[in-house]
Amino acid sequence: GQQLNQSPQSMFIQEGEDVSMNCTSSSIFNTWLWYKQDPGEGPVLLIALYKAGELTSNGRLTAQFGITRKDSFLNISASIPSDVGIYFCAGQGGSEKLVFGKGTKLTVNP
Amino acid sequence: NAGVTQTPKFRVLKTGQSMTLLCAQDMNHEYMYWYRQDPGMGLRLIHYSVGEGTTAKGEVPDGYNVSRLKKQNFLLGLESAAPSQTSVYFCASSPGRGVGQFFGPGTRLTVL
Numbered sequence: 001g002q003q004l005n006q007s008p009q010s011m012f013i014q015e016g017e018d019v020s021m022n023c024t025s026s027s028i029f030n031t032w033l034w035y036k037q038d039p040g041e042g043p044v045l046l047i048a049l050y051k052a053g054e055l056t057s058n059g060r061l062t063a064q065f066g067i068t069r070k071d072s073f074l075n076i077s078a079s080i081p082s083d084v085g086i087y088f089c090a091g092q093g094g095s096e097k098l099v100f101g102k103g104t105k106l107t108v109n110p
Numbered sequence: 111n112a113g114v115t116q117t118p119k120f121r122v123l124k125t126g127q128s129m130t131l132l133c134a135q136d137m138n139h140e141y142m143y144w145y146r147q148d149p150g151m152g153l154r155l156i157h158y159s160v161g162e163g164t165t166a167k168g169e170v171p172d173g174y175n176v177s178r179l180k181k182q183n184f185l186l187g188l189e190s191a192a193p194s195q196t197s198v199y200f201c202a203s204s205p206g207r208g209v210g211q212f213f214g215p216g217t218r219l220t221v222l
Contacts, residue, residue, distance in 0.1 A: 031208045042114075042200050042213035043153070050208070088153070092208050096141055096160055097168070102152040 006089050006101025013079055014109050021087060021104045022073040029091035032065050032072040033098070037086045046087075047074070079108050111136050114214035116201050122220045123191045131186040131217050133201030141204040142184035143168075143211060144176060146197040153200065159184055191221045 006023045013019060023032070031050055035043035047058050049065035049072060056063055062075045072091075076083055089101040117132045133142065143158040145168075155168030159178040173195060175187045184203075188195060198218050202211040 031210070033210050035213075040216075042202075042215050045210050045212065048210045096158065096204075096207050097143075097155060098211060100153045102150070 004089060004091060004099050004101040006104060008104055009102070010105040010107070012107045012109065015079060015081060017079055019076040019079055019083070019106060020073060021089075022071060023089035023091070023101045024071045025091055025099070026070070027091075027093060027099075028069040029093050029099075030069070031092040032063070033090040033092070034061075034063050034072070034074045035088040035090065037088065037103070039085070043088055076106075079106075081108050081110050084108050113137065114201055114203055114212055116199075116214040116217050118217060119215070120218050122222065123188075124222050125192060127191050128187070128189050129191065129219075130188075131199055131201075131219075133184045133186070133203075133214060134182055135184075135201075135203040135212075136182065137203060137205070137212070138181070139203035139205050139212075140181075141206065141211075142178065143202040143204075144174070144184065144186045145200045145202065146170065147200060147216075148197050156186065156199075191219075193221045195219065196221045 034047045037043045047063040054065040060077045086103040088103045090098040114135045144156040145153045154170050157176040159165045162181040165176045177185045198216050200216050201214040204211045
């Protein structure tokens with residue numbers, strides 16, 4: 001089946017630093033999504049991307065839909081302690097189903 | 111709007127017992143999904159539904175059954191629970207294809 005490679009698996013950064021994570025796929029997707037999951041909670045949709053090359057921001061978060069449609073990245077600028085959590089990418093092709101990456105665990109040291 | 115809600119939040123079962131997890135959404139979404147999340151495995155799709163009265167198998171459907179008798183509800187059943195089904199279960203809903211899914215808060219299930 002389809003798989004997404006999400007990297008890095010974990011990150012330890014200082015408050016105020018910028019963060020970058022990415023996902024790559026062997027398949028083409030029509031939609032890329034980025035979710036954040038806090039401990040004990042369900043994933044929350046942060047950003048949705050629908051067009052190759054699209055660059056979308058949500059506050060300090062910026063995500064891009066790769067030109068090849070096989071990759072996407074998420075940047076977080078000026079990290080703060082509440083950015084801690086697990087970030088998941090997800091891609092959707094022609095079906096009703098999403099393919100998820102295995103997540104990037106972010107730790108922010110104050 | 112409550113969004114996606116799940117009942118119960120926690121449950122402990124003994125091997126062989128049965129139970130039903132309830133998912134409800136008040137957003138009039140057509141599509142609903144059940145996932146399980148295990149450490150290091152990410153989110154894996156169990157079953158999903160593209161409309162009232164329809165269900166389909168996902169990536170890991172064995173040992174589970176589902177029903178979608180009403181548009182707003184999606185039930186996940188375990189007929190004979192096994193320790194391998196210890197996990198956190200998430201329900202999600204979506205208004206359509208390619209527009210993202212919205213998740214509930216999860217049910218933490220332990221099978222002894």
